[in-house]
Amino acid sequence: MISGGFATSQLADFGADVVMVEHPEHGDALREWPPFEGDTSLWWKSAGRNKRCITLDLSAADGRDLLLKMIDDADLFFENFRPGTLERWDLGPETLRKHNPELIVVRLSGYGQTGPRSDKAGFGTIAEGISGWANANGFPDREPLLPPISLADLTAAQFAVQGAMFAIFERDIGGSGEGQVIDVSLYEPLFRLFLGDVEAYDRLGKRRTRTGNQHSSAAPRNVYETADNHIALSASSQPIFENVMHAIDRPDLIDDPRFETNDDRVNNAAALDSVIEEWTSERSRERVLTEMEAADAIVGPIYDMSEIFEDEQYDARNDIVEVTDDELGTLRTANTVPKFSRTSGYVDHAGPRHGQHNEAVYLDELGVSESRYEKLRSEGVI
Structure with a gap:
């Protein structure tokens, strides 16, 4: 639900033209996540920012054809389904890359595309458990502690962006001219963050224990x-x-x-x-x-959000910016990270409405006629 959306949001922050595909009848699940202002999810306003949103039923034959037309000149295709879903619609990587051999397909799933658990649904909570993260987090006299944010999804998103840029570099600078498939699970990026732990168990049989806010390798x-905080x-x-x-x-x-x-x-x-x-x-x-x-x-x-809003370091770095939103008026949101000296990222707009960019993409860019557009819409394809 989160990893693919956050990865593409990071790319959109730095100028990528991200077209997000949602089902015609129901939008992305994050549109239903609190907190809300009225009927508008503030989660979605953050996760969907800088993207263009269209609706398309990928299980319909016409929907499949429209998607293939869209990826003809695309650099990247991100998908966040359970493994096998795209293949069931005849939209797996082999099909996509037949239409565009330079396409890089980034697949995010709970357990990855291979292995005995690959066909299982996966959420970040489970990844935080099997990666070793929850077992390491918390205090020694208490149960394992899950993070208060979607840590597995957000970490996987960063590795997905990193992998996508590696693949673009190899294709364009390395000179192969070919795309490839990048397989990102939710649990492996967290597992990779345990520097030294694999080696410590292999050589010493040592397993990490929960240490609360202390560090197992450094003190104090x-x-x-303090007297007041x-x-x-x-x-x-x-x-x-x-x-x-x-x-x-x-x-x-x-x-x-x-x-x-x-x-x-x-x-x-x-x-x-x-x-x-x-x-x-x-x-x-x-x-x-x-x-x-x-x-x-x-x-x-130790800051809460109200203190972050008032902090002079955050202010000096322009870490919170204001954007105009057609549903909420004005909205403050986190600025792009990291800072670039020449090609800085920017926040153009918050998460769009469901299907907000259908006409721009289908009529203006793909050249779908108005009569066909209305037919596709009446049939529930878009």
Whole structure:
């Protein structure tokens, strides 16, 4: 539901002409996700931004023909169905690439296109479980913890964009001139983020355990309570650790055998965190940040969205922009990431209405006659 849409949104943010195909009778599922303003999903306004939206029944013969005509000069084709769905409509990669040998087909699914689970439906929640992510997340005395955002889908989307750009580079710069198929599962991108864990189990039989806000390879690193709020602090290198000790007026702990090396600090992280929090809890968040930063410690506040909207760093980087929307009037949304020196991305519009660009695509670009257009619409093909 999310990975393909977010991947193509990222491409649209940087100038790709993304035409999103939805069923004529019912729109994308994200149009039904809260929060709503009136009948309009704000989830959709974000996920559908910068795209053109058309309706088309891919299971109909006429719908299949229209799609094939659309991909004749396309660079990329993203699909987010359960494996086998496109093939059932005779729209699998082989069919698509017969019409356009340069086409790059990006397939996103729960488990990928191969393997014993490939025919199963998959959501990000399940991927977060089998990837090892949920088991690693949370506190040691509690159950595994799922993320509060659609992490598997959003991570898979980034890998899908990365793969698509690799394939374009190989085709156009590498000189093959050929497209290919990119198979992205929801669980493998998360699994790939566990740097060192595969090797640690292979060589040492070591399995990651839940450590809460602590880090299994570096200390101190945690969320610390202040007199009025919380801060996040990380001191993964020796010089930064020493800066933190000077900031809290405990330079004596630099040579303490419990904290002398990073390995020592990891093994005694709870004791070290207790010393730091004893100091932070007696001071306001603002004072903690000021005194820590004065000592060149690496520290920051824990923000909610209201604080993000007011933060001068976000403002200086233009991280939130305002767009005009024909349903909501004006809407503020996250700006494009990352920043480019010459070809910056931009947000032109929020998620369009269902079928908003049908006439522009079918009549103006594909050359469908008005009589055929009306016939296709009356038959429910578009």
